[in-house]
Amino acid sequence: MFDGMQRRVVSIWFPRLASDRALRLRPLEGPFALTHHHANTNRIHCLNSAAERAGLSRGMPFSDARAFCPDLQSRPADPRGDLRFQHTLRRWALRYCPWVGLEDEDGLVLDISGSAHLFGGESALLMDMRQRLLRAGITAQIGLGDSRGAAWALARHGEGAAEVGKALEALKDLPVSALRLDEKTTVALGRLGLRTINDLANAARAPLTRRFGPSLLMRLDQALGGQPEQITPLKDPPHYGVRLTLPEPIGINSDVMEGTSRLLTQLCEKLKTQETGARILALTLRRVDQDSQQVELRLARPMRDAARILPLFERGIKDVDAGYGIDQMRLEAVQVEAMPVQQLSHVSTGGKDRLDDLITRIGTRIGLENIQRFLPSDSHIPERGFIISPAAYSTPDSAWSTIRPRPLHIFPPNPLMGAHTAAKPPKHFRWRRMSFSTARASGPERIAPEWWLEDDTWRSGVRDYWCVETRQGRRLWLFFTPQSPSWYVQGEFA
Template identity: 65%
Template structure:
């Protein structure tokens, strides 16, 4: 990439990244640790310096840590949030060079070849990095060398700058663990007296290759600059937003819809190229007086068809106050979901009409107010389904069962009857009914691990009862407290 230029790599290591992030949100001047659950035990995931001075370390159980340090303050760790924070630091590091990659879960690698002079030299560049991170409350260790392996070794075990073409000299006194090799290999090398990188580099290569394999020699050559090691920067996520600046202000709904149509075509083409669909869209209309109005649109399902999306904006655009005119339109997909291409044929049912209907209703009453029934895997009738928002779920088939269930289900209603078998005559809802045919019983036991006052009476014996009056009822009998109830009705 840089012809005739010495390659220079910076390794940026954040030894307490999770703790630094947590303390930035809520500072605490006391021994502090983040806990993470392993199996059935909460263990220390990360900790600050004050906790380390009390004899605590990573991997220690929280209960054991409180014995050593009674004033320990703890919170739950958030690895997902830490990863997002590290990604944000990567974007910040782009101010120093265009090539920045993430190293494991707590570091960054920067290729600053040809960029150090912009900051006054390598030492000034590292000083600027350290000063900015110190002000942000983030502890960092920096290493600079010709290769990625040497820079990583310096940041983790030496912290400093290796002069160009002098990596071997700078790393000679560092332990062999700085080569990022397996712990078993480190122990084996120490048994042979090879404790430092300098001693390992001076040893015969052939016996090392036979004893430890080519991986050890590859790591050694990469650290000493004898073998190059690539840096793969993260690609920026696609930006799903388009803008249209108008030469003359507009104010009519038809003109805004015409401009929006052009924006939708460009945005949906970008979504299709990435096999994605928009769930939430935001149209920003900038007026000539520099005030802006937004028209949000939430969709019931991921979409990227301009013809289907365009009419859904009409209601919101009609309510916009254009003032003295609108001179810029900006359309952004703020929530995007994967929407892979599908083969369209006669045997494939498309739910587009239902999604359009749900979206149209949602623009009036809110998508969160539209819900659907979803089946649950439970033999208890009341717990065999749940109500969920239609936007956060997909239709599912019911749980497999060989028992017929009523179409209408309601809370148990008592009937006047006696005996453990379906009565010949009984009263329900002020109606006198007589049994024509009864099928059952089906005994259902309560789920003892769930607290439910409605099932504290114990088991139930369910019957399908067909009456001479034409009602087909789902009735049950409770042996513990003899009584009959109706809970459902078949069509």
């Protein structure tokens, strides 16, 4: 801000931000509310004007709201979506000034000092804001003042604008809650007869400081402009995209690969600066006829090494139809993940890098989700001792640990033929129409059911597992059920 320039701040409050966003996506007529689960019941989170006219309010139990208004329509609230929408509105507000920040969960604050004349003055700027928000179906209340506190108070307690240097005149009739005070302080001030900002401004400051502390008068001074309050604009998220415009169209694969190499070098420098790595890359090739070809590359691990990524583009670039030539190339990291700098070690990771590159190459043909690996699971039940996860989105951090060896092949239990009711493995038995003789047996290993899981196959009781080596060369995994004496085969060792 230039010396001598009067600071002017705009506060925009969106009292129905969540419901306005929901109705923009799926319009409805009549009373409408968003609900969220709080204190063991569904309550109203946000509602439209029709629901307010029906006597409903925020925080009301949803069952009571339906009793008051049987025609009420509802949807679950989406706080994350509302936050993204608030950030979208912040980017829109950058058209008015470069200093825009978030205000609570449902507002924006703008420092328009020195930029109002670009829109024909403050009144014209505020009118332009209101009209654009109204056309977009967004309810907004706007306040303008010399300070952030004054603008906030005017936006939420009687939409209006304070003239330069006349903050008290504009705020004097507003309640003390307009100073951004907590409810406890507001109630205590009301008991003392201090209900408006004018009452508070004319009261003795020393007794108020002794009773309420310095924060009360700090809020008053911030609203009246006696104490400065900063507006911290949010930084735009880093954009991971680079572009190359060619003086002459190209179409040969080697030329396209060379252009991709230059773009990758620039992009990887951006990724390294932000300590991130790319998981999904999109290469867009614009032809001279304005048509575009896109090559998407999904990586098995976040990467920012241009030399390793470039060969992985080769297969996709070969399938590109260059037409009469390509005159522009654009490379963007569509999805990125944190990839902080790590301490170098004497242990080489070259083997792991080659495995990741192999998974990426195969994944470009059949899909990364179709390349899977087995991972250990925290369960002693044989069928639950492992999970299957996509190799590109999982890391084998933990090792397999078992007290007893487990067979390589596990299948649903198959009963042995014949009446075998003894607790020790039978000397002779038939399984899958084959006869076997026991040469050596080790066990038992008793495994109890996991009672907290719904598994009908294990509800019968404990199992005693045995590793049985047969004279025919097969090594089988048998178990005995003491509660109903029977023998089963569930696995085979290699």
